[in-house]
Amino acid sequence: MNGQKIKRRVGKYEVGRTIGEGTFAKVKFARNSETGEPVALKIIDKEKVLKYMQAEQIQREIATMKLIKHPNVVQLYEVMGSKTKIYIILEFVTGGELFHKILNSGRISEKEARRYFQQLINAVDYCHSRGVYHRDLKLENLLLDAFGNLKISDFGLSALSQQVRDDGLLHTTCGTPNYVAPEVLNDGGYDGAAADLWSCGVILFVLLAGYLPFDDTNLLNLYKKISAGEFTCPPWFSFSARKLITRILNPNPVTRITISEIMHDEWFKKEYKLPVFEETKERNTDDIETIFKDCEVC
Template sequence: MNKSRKVGKYEVGRMVGEGTFGKVKFARNCETGESVAMKILAKSTILKHRMVDQIKREISIMKIVRHPNIVRLHEVLAGRAKIFIILEFVTGGELFDKIVHRGKLPENESRKYFQQLVDAVAHCHSKGVYHRDLKPENLLLDAYGNLKVSDFGLSALPLQGDGLLRTTCGTPNYVAPEVLGDQGYDGAAADIWSCGVILYVLMAGYLPFDETNLYTLYSKITAAEFSCPYWFSPEANKLIQKILDPNPKTRIRIDGIRNDPWFKKNYAPVKYREDEEVSLDDVRAVFEDIEDQYIAERSEIKDGGPLLMNAFEMITLSQGLNLSALFDRRQDYVNRQTRFVSRKPAQVIISNVEAVAESMSLKVHTRNYKTRLEGISANRTGQFAVVLEVYEVAPSLFMVDVRKAAGDTLEYHKFYKNFCAKLEDIIWNPIEGTG
């Protein structure tokens, strides 16, 4: 069994995501037993892009910005070559997995999530913090079904040397028209636009602006050329029109949204302590000597077989003790995670995955039982990428963890469904006893 790795008081588990900003892994606080998410940044990246001060500022802000509808940043630690950001671990998956699962949401339920989103955004704006990259991937649900916005202040950090934001590397469907231009923009107004697109998607089940051609998509966003479906109530329709105003100067502000009759219905602002003491000592300690003590990152050496998964990872993976999520593909919409189980040998699983991916015209890179598939997104606006990793959960029982590395969430779920249909002969379903 692999020896579990520790960072400070945290036992580090499996990877749950990767993005522009580094990797995210499950971890557990050995003192309290609490599950956390650990965001891992390479110091080399931060130094290369001269981002030390900016990241220090953004992490300090995330620590200070404390709100029940925002994922909490607990602390920051440093190793020789990496920085570890310890975040609240949110167990309910992405809000948009609900749409994939159920289609559009009822108006009352959509309004509840929208109210929580606006509260989180308003709180940050009051502290001078703008998200600038609000999209489905950043909206999580906790165990009680409450919305949690993730990556406030971190998601839009530019990784280009010139320090300019590059919004088009994400999904542009949620981006305000003024952000698509080359001029500077008001972060508050841009966040409000993205909230409007999110509300529309919750209630409609599809995007207000969704074109396969990038030029057409941009021109429709710039002209705010969209229409609300017939099932939207007139009040909701009216509010969305005010939010999706292409002119940021006349676009409705947070106060206007909060005073809107549709928004105010069943609105109960969440209670929280405003005066909570927050220490930034850990942030200062991590960043003060980053340049002096930086040592080039060494590549990790792994053994030849698939990684073994320990009991802690199994339990965390299945969100508590309900292991059915491991086996039942209908229940696996957890945190953008999708997975299946196979009784075939690991090598057979990998070769089947590669063959199916190639038949779908995807580029394939495999190393140590981990495969990355790459293609162009359906609306041709950027890269679409998926990572598959094989884990041995018991002798001759393997779990294949599939996660989105780049592209749109709704598109990813369609891909996953289609991909699994083509792999049916290697997928084991204990309920039906097949495979």
């Protein structure tokens, strides 16, 4: 033996250190041995997925990410499976969570907040155009790349337009309490696009303020504040930022500002750059079915 450690491989990927861990999955740093490109390798335990009846949710997450190819969304490269594991190969994003940036440095400048918000709105608009509603947009799910560009991650709670019921609405209450739209809490069904937009408004508020617009240790009180749209903008918000946030955090989803209206807003349009990228073709989802076929016998 020459003392060299033999690297573990999954397909053409050399697997390295663990960079994240959840209930069903581990995320490891890996490298494409053909191109040398770093990737994030999400390894999902099939047995746990079945035990907690999460197969459908994970299938949906993979199917969703295959629909989306946008510069401000974490890219899914490929999916593989073995008898006991599912391997999802994702873009490796190096800049950490936007959440940690705010946690460490507090609020950011209006100019910087606007740039992140423009990228967020653009990506969310693209997702909606593909029939995908994220449903858990929050700072922790926004990553930054090496160039400081925003990347939306974690489509685990997303809904596809096929899940919309006959009334044209989604009916699953999900998301993170402080970011969730009032109509999602009210249990009467909700429009996925309007609910995502509310969460974007909460994100913009946090970027500019350094704290959440709706917060309470008592969950019932928190829900009351959200339902009433009860929040106060700090004095350092510019008039135009305050006006836009108030239109987004409107508790009535019918009169809430839409994405196309946001794109015409004076505050939003300042120094706006339209992202240039290649539109993805419809991607095949047959491999997802194949990967989960073994699950019954795992």
